Amino acid sequence: MASLAGLYQEMILDHNRAPQNFRRMDDANRRAEGNNPLCGDRLTVWLRMTDGKIQDAAFQGSGCAISKASASLMTAAVKGKSQAEAEALFERFRGLVTGKLDPDEAETLGKLAVFSGLSEFPIRVKCASLSWHALKAALEQPDAVVSTE
Amino acid sequence: MTPAAAAPLIGRSSPPFDLDRIRADFPILGRRIRGKPLVYLDNAATSQKPQSVIDAVTHFYTAENANIHRGVHYLSERATAAYDLVREEVARFINAPSSRQVIFTKGATEGINLVAQSYGRPQLKPGDNIVITTMEHHSNIVPWQLLCEQTGAVLKAAPIDEKGELDVTGLEALLTDRTRLVALVHVSNALGTINPVKSIVALAHERGIPVLVDGAQAAPHLLVDVQDLDCDFYVFSGHKVFGPTGIGVLYGRETLLEAMPPYQGGGDMIATVSIQRSTYAPLPAKFEAGTPMIAQVAGLGAALKYVDTVGLENVGAWERELLAYATDCILEIEGLRIIGTAQHKASVLGFVMNGVHPHDIGTILDNEGIAIRAGHHCAQPVMERFGVPATARASFAFYNTLDEVDALIAGLRTVKKMFC
Secondary structure, three states: OOHHHHOOOOHHHHHOOOOEEOOOOOOEEEEEEEOOOOOEEEEEEEEEEEEEEEEEEEEEEEEOOOHHHHHHHHHHHHOEEEEHHHHHHHHHHHHHHHHOOOHHHHOOOOOOHHHHHHHHHHHHHHHHHHHHHHHHHHOOOOOEEEOOO | OOOOHHHHHOOOOOOOOOHHHHHOOHHHHOOOOOOOEEOOEEOOOOOOOOHHHHHHHHHHHHHHHOOOOOOOOHHHHHHHHHHHHHHHHHHHOOOOOHHHHHHEOOOOOHHHHHHHHHOOOOOOOOOOOOEEEEOOOHHHOOHHHHHHHHOOEEEEOOOOOOOOOHHHHHHHHHOOOEEEEEEEEEEEOOEEEOOOOHHHHHHHOOOOEEEEEOOOOOOOOOOOOOOHHHEEEEEEEEEHOOOOOOEEEEEEHOOOOOOOOOOOOOOOOEEEEOOOOOEEEEOOOHOOOOOOOHHHHHHHHHHHHHHHHHOHHHHHHHHHHHHHHHEEEEEEOOEEEEEOOOOOOOOOEEEOOOOOHHHHHHHHHHHHOOOEEEEEEHHHHHHHOOOOEEEEEEEEEOOOOHHHHHHHHHHHHHHHHOOO
16 A cells, blocks of 8 residues: 555655745746646746856746655755756656665665655656656756646 | 544435445445545546446447447347437437437537537638637637637637636627627536526527537536527536446537538448538438447446436435535635635535645545545636636535545545645
């Protein structure tokens, strides 16, 4: 049986209540929107890239606890990373939430490992991935809209 | 199951039928989900099926399967007779003057698309308009948008108020001498509002404008009488009225259906075919190209028979009790707001909870075996009107119980405890 407590961990609920980097970024040079038509989640991710590194990351929008907490932890995790590093992190995160990541590797994800319980709720994987898809789109194209449907 | 603390304070009445026996007719209601008894409150998305419907489909494939309107052999004759008989039953169910006016479609959506393309497309001109309402399901918005793109006509939507009631004066103000059709929902899937369809048809007819009614959410709850409503088109889906998926009904005024070109071409809808030209079969076959949904029609027949046995008056009476009880209980939960508080409502309860996204409510309730819908309910303009990204929706059928409402309320208290 899927564990609800494993899904809604305290850290996730905290980040839902008080998300980090939840702001508009006026000096961003990358921006992308993510939409999840299933639950109506919409968010915008802003990045400021200089010298090939993500100097700052922020987001705004409305969504469920999973998508909001995921965006919050993502913006914190990718700061200081290059495009390649951020994309590699997304790959590992995707592996984590779909239950395909080696448990040893999960430990390297730091706070993002809090989403490991998601693998038991496949229908909610999209929620956690939404901000990451928007991040990827922002890294690849300066102004993009992506959908998880 | 622990009853909600508030339950004894709120009156509990008894159903006008043997609810245990009715529930026993629906095998899925006996199953467990995540170790808990299933509490199925997503009836507006699709209803569950009684054993008689399942048996009708199985029996067709087991003992009677054949194509219709072609073979001279025994099974084909049987299948044809059974198929045509269900058309008679549908006509009776909605009080259509004739079964020729009953077209089988794959669902309410296809019925609306058929009317848009066969009725609307040949006659609409740039500058004409179609009037819908803000509370339409996407299925009664997008087919008209496609039609407008094809013809240069304009789509206009009548406003709704903060209770989720249609602003009839606002709708009337949109009607012009270029309005070619009014298309509106009988019962809103997101709000539960029952629209005053009969008086809207009268308003439109005064101006010579035909009216299509989307009855997908009405057919399972209300007695539908297309002659009393005097509507020109009425659509509904079999799967929401306890029948199979993949079958629906379009009712149309005979003179309109006669004048409309076919929607699709193929077998069974023709009188004669040569390489140069074809002539079309009379109603209703003209609109039923290809081998139809024969098994699903058998299932639909069984479903309508089942509904008749229970009685739609009884269905309505018990669903009103369920809705009233659920509304009273839910309002006792602080921070919860009901979206859709029309005076005339079907058993649909849309709500939002402060600080909790409906999707999270859905997942937590699911963990208790409770199935509700979370999202925009294919009615994004309604969400926009109420300024919410999504709602949670519990929708009741006559087989639901007050104990199930209690389970919902207990589940919502768990959600609140977790998030607030």
